[in-house]
Amino acid sequence: MYKIEKLSKSFGKNKILKNISLEISKGERVVIIGPSGSGKSTFLRCLNGLESFQGKIFFEDKDITKNEFKRMRHKVGMVFQSFNLFENLTVWENITIAPLSRKIEDEKTINENAKKYLSQIHLEDKSEVYPSSLSGGQRQRVAIIRTLMMHPDIILFDEPTSALDAEMIDEVLNLMMDVAREGMTMVVVTHELNFAKEFATRVIFMDEGKILEEGTPLEIFNHPKSERLKVFLGKIKH
Amino acid sequence: MIEWFSELGDRFYQSVIYDERYLYFLEGLKNTLLMAFFAAILGFVIATVVSIIRDYHKETGKLKILNAISNIYVYIIRGTPTLLQLMILYYVVFRSVDISIITVGVLTFGINSGAYVAEIIRAGFDGVSRGQKEAAKTLGLSYFKTMKSIVFPQAIGKIFPALGNEVITLLKETSVASYIGIVELIKASDIISSRTYDYFFPLIITAIIYLFCTFILTKLISFGERRLNRYV
Numbered sequence: 001m002y003k004i005e006k007l008s009k010s011f012g013k014n015k016i017l018k019n020i021s022l023e024i025s026k027g028e029r030v031v032i033i034g035p036s037g038s039g040k041s042t043f044l045r046c047l048n049g050l051e052s053f054q055g056k057i058f059f060e061d062k063d064i065t066k067n068e069f070k071r072m073r074h075k076v077g078m079v080f081q082s083f084n085l086f087e088n089l090t091v092w093e094n095i096t097i098a099p100l101s102r103k104i105e106d107e108k109t110i111n112e113n114a115k116k117y118l119s120q121i122h123l124e125d126k127s128e129v130y131p132s133s134l135s136g137g138q139r140q141r142v143a144i145i146r147t148l149m150m151h152p153d154i155i156l157f158d159e160p161t162s163a164l165d166a167e168m169i170d171e172v173l174n175l176m177m178d179v180a181r182e183g184m185t186m187v188v189v190t191h192e193l194n195f196a197k198e199f200a201t202r203v204i205f206m207d208e209g210k211i212l213e214e215g216t217p218l219e220i221f222n223h224p225k226s227e228r229l230k231v232f233l234g235k236i237k238h
Numbered sequence: 239m240i241e242w243f244s245e246l247g248d249r250f251y252q253s254v255i256y257d258e259r260y261l262y263f264l265e266g267l268k269n270t271l272l273m274a275f276f277a278a279i280l281g282f283v284i285a286t287v288v289s290i291i292r293d294y295h296k297e298t299g300k301l302k303i304l305n306a307i308s309n310i311y312v313y314i315i316r317g318t319p320t321l322l323q324l325m326i327l328y329y330v331v332f333r334s335v336d337i338s339i340i341t342v343g344v345l346t347f348g349i350n351s352g353a354y355v356a357e358i359i360r361a362g363f364d365g366v367s368r369g370q371k372e373a374a375k376t377l378g379l380s381y382f383k384t385m386k387s388i389v390f391p392q393a394i395g396k397i398f399p400a401l402g403n404e405v406i407t408l409l410k411e412t413s414v415a416s417y418i419g420i421v422e423l424i425k426a427s428d429i430i431s432s433r434t435y436d437y438f439f440p441l442i443i444t445a446i447i448y449l450f451c452t453f454i455l456t457k458l459i460s461f462g463e464r465r466l467n468r469y470v
């Protein structure tokens with residue numbers, strides 16, 4: 001689904017991503033872990049063209065810097081740490097604006113989908129409220145179904161629970177599990193290691209702009225090879 | 239004391255009632271409001287176009303020439319006095335064109351206000367979180383759809399008080415138009431006092447009319463602000 005060849009990215013003189021090559025296949029659930037500043041967010045942002053970069057990224061064989069990708073960009077969903085719901089639109093408008101505007105299907109189907117997803121996250125009665133009156137967990141769940149409304153082929157999550165109070169983290173992780181069970185391809189940056197163990201089909205450890213280690217959750221979490229990963233895991237457990 | 243009051247009454251009569259002089263105030267008020275109203279609309283339209291050109295350029299790097307023109311426009315307008323702009327339009331640009339002076343006034347104040355409002359709108363765009371624009375992008379929303387449905391409505395809500403202030407400024411600044419002979423409020427009071435050689439009532443009444451107008455505007459602004467920011 002994704003083919004990343006020698007991806008590099010600098011901000012001014014700072015080299016943030018260094019020669020990353022990676023393939024992501026349909027149905028995979030990739031979790032990216034790594035210390036702060038290692039380039040995880042930048043990596044995700046490159047994947048859907050929010051940042052310029054050197055190297056090549058292909059999404060379903062299409063070069064993402066070309067217009068043919070821009071036309072199918074909604075096929076790559078993105079969930080942000082800070083939710084980024086549209087503040088001036090109601091929950092209903094937030095989740096329907098993109099499919100209606102892109103006319104990806106008829107209005108009746110869009111409305112039915114919106115109802116279905118809202119009831120899945122138990123927010124049917126909130127469809128007419130504005131995001132400011134929702135809790136963080138509710139906002140993030142709305143943000144997730146907002147991307148689902150576009151029927152993406154893959155969803156990228158950048159620390160979806162980092163801005164949430166502890167008691168709201170599970171409601172978001174559970175929804176992500178539900179989405180995973182439907183067979184969605186997902187790439188998730190997270191510090192929730194317990195979740196990662198259960199959720200991931202593959203774990204990538206990023207450090208200083210490079211992929212230092214990758215493997216199954218078992219390999220990464222129980223048998224880390226590199227010293228840096230061991231140190232990182234040691235820090236995060238406490 | 240009584241004498242003073244009765245004299246005051248007489249002066250009031252001379253300044254306002256006699257020879258239907260209050261009609262000058264009405265004429266002045268009409269022209270002031272007319273110019274302020276249409277200039278505000280024109281200014282807003284110009285500012286919106288300018289702001290979108292600049293923002294589109296910032297986001298995509300396209301529209302280089304239009305962006306440069308927009309910047310020069312804002313620079314020139316903010317760097318020269320309104321009166322000078324009015325004189326240039328009146329004595330140079332429209333010198334031999336058959337056009338009403340009120341229209342020249344509206345054009346001047348509209349073009350003038352547009353530059354200031356463009357700066358206000360720019361600040362409004364900047365006030366909308368980058369994250370929402372990025373979310374819109376990843377959902378496949380076009381630049382213009384994002385602008386129309388998300389950025390613009392939020393920006394307008396945030397900058398509404400500043401826009402309101404600009405309208406109040408505009409209302410007062412139209413007094414500059416007396417210079418080219420438009421009978422707005424200041425000119426009206428000037429006409430009356432040049433007949434009576436008495437400045438007191440014409441100026442006081444003019445001040446009261448301005449204050450009344452700005453009072454109403456202030457009320458409208460705070461009402462509009464609450465309406466536009468319902469979602470906060």
Ligand SMILES: Nc1ncnc2c1ncn2[C@@H]1O[C@H](COP(=O)(O)OP(=O)(O)OP(=O)(O)O)[C@@H](O)[C@H]1O
Pocket residue numbers: 011016034035036037038039040041042043
């Ligand atoms: N727009 C930018 N301009 C300049 N530097 C940037 C920009 N965005 C990120 N950086 C820098 O790039 C580096 C990597 O940032 P990035 O956000 O990708 O890290 P991260 O792994 O996601 O970290 P965190 O766990 O804190 O989210 C950091 O040093 C950051 O300061």
Ligand SMILES: [Mg+2]
Pocket residue numbers: 040041042158159
């Ligand atoms: Mg990050």
